[in-house]
Amino acid sequence: MDFPKTATVSEFLAFVWAWAWVVLLSGLGGLVSFIQKLKSGAIKRFSLGELVGEICIAFFVGIITMLFCQWANLNLWLSAGLVGLCGHMGSRALFVAETLLSRKTAKWLGVESIDSPAAAPASPEVKP
Numbered sequence: 310m311d312f313p314k315t316a317t318v319s320e321f322l323a324f325v326w327a328w329a330w331v332v333l334l335s336g337l338g339g340l341v342s343f344i345q346k347l348k349s350g351a352i353k354r355f356s357l358g359e360l361v362g363e364i365c366i367a368f369f370v371g372i373i374t375m376l377f378c379q380w381a382n383l384n385l386w387l388s389a390g391l392v393g394l395c396g397h398m399g400s401r402a403l404f405v406a407e408t409l410l411s412r413k414t415a416k417w418l419g420v421e422s423i424d425s426p427a428a429a430p431a432s433p434e435v436k437p
Contacts, residue, residue: 335371338396339364367396
């Protein structure tokens, strides 16, 4: 799904169509997440702001997921499933990615945790 430097109109349309599906699938994931929250009582009543926020987060997460899928050369069908799933997870998917990235970075730096005081640079003592 990479966009070639010299593309024909049909190649350009195929590129746009593929990314439109990414946005659609991730947005549907956000909509399903909102409906589930509404039915479970996590959201007391319908809120347009909550719905728009949920779908915008889903769009962002879905696009990032597709970029990772392309980088990893995953199958298109697997990528579509992951985009929808991560769109549904929304901010939870961001939290999972942040946790994994933090652990990998801590391991690479040779520290216990990125968030631990041992990993933070020592602040200079302030004397009165």
